[in-house]
Amino acid sequence: MDALAQIGWMHEQGVDGRRDVAEAIRWYRRAAAAGSPLGMDALGRVYQGAVGVPRDYGQARAWFLQAACAGSAPAMNGLGVLYERGLGVTADEGTAMQWFRRAAAAGSSEAARNVARLKPRGVRTVLAALDRPSAGHHAGCAASQG
Structure with missing residues (x-):
C-alpha cells in the first residue's frame, strides 16, 4: 500500500x-483507500x-489525523x-506540543526540533501539554473514528 503512495510521490x-x-493525487488517494499512512499523510x-x-x-487535518x-x-x-499556527483549528500550543512530542517519540526529527523551539516560549505550554491525559493510542483518534 505504501508503494502506491511512493508512485504518487x-x-x-x-x-x-x-x-x-493530478496523477500524484490519484495515486495518493489509492494508497489512502488501501490504508497507507504514507498516502494519507501525502493527502494532508x-x-x-x-x-x-x-x-x-x-x-x-482530517487526512493528517487518519495517518x-x-x-x-x-x-x-x-x-x-496546524494547531500551533491555528490553521483550520483554534490555535492551541498545548495541543501542538502534544502532537509534536508524539511525532518526536515516533522518530520525527522535525517534530523534535519543534518541541525544542516551543519549550522556550514558557513552562506553561510544556506543562499543559504534559498534564493533558491522552485518551486511547493518540488523543483525537478515538473521537475521529466514532
Whole structure:
C-alpha cells in the first residue's frame, strides 16, 4: 500500500522528467483507500500546501489525523503545525506540543526540533501539554473514528 503512495510521490516530483500533480493525487488517494499512512499523510500535505488542489485545512487535518492514528510521525507533526499556527483549528500550543512530542517519540526529527523551539516560549505550554491525559493510542483518534 505504501508503494502506491511512493508512485504518487514520483509523479509529484517528476522523477520520470514530467511532473504530474493530478496523477500524484490519484495515486495518493489509492494508497489512502488501501490504508497507507504514507498516502494519507501525502493527502494532508497537498491540502495544507494547496499542491494541485485548493487549500483546505479541514481536509488536511482530517487526512493528517487518519495517518497519525495509523502511526505516521510526519502526520503527527503536521497536526502539531496546524494547531500551533491555528490553521483550520483554534490555535492551541498545548495541543501542538502534544502532537509534536508524539511525532518526536515516533522518530520525527522535525517534530523534535519543534518541541525544542516551543519549550522556550514558557513552562506553561510544556506543562499543559504534559498534564493533558491522552485518551486511547493518540488523543483525537478515538473521537475521529466514532
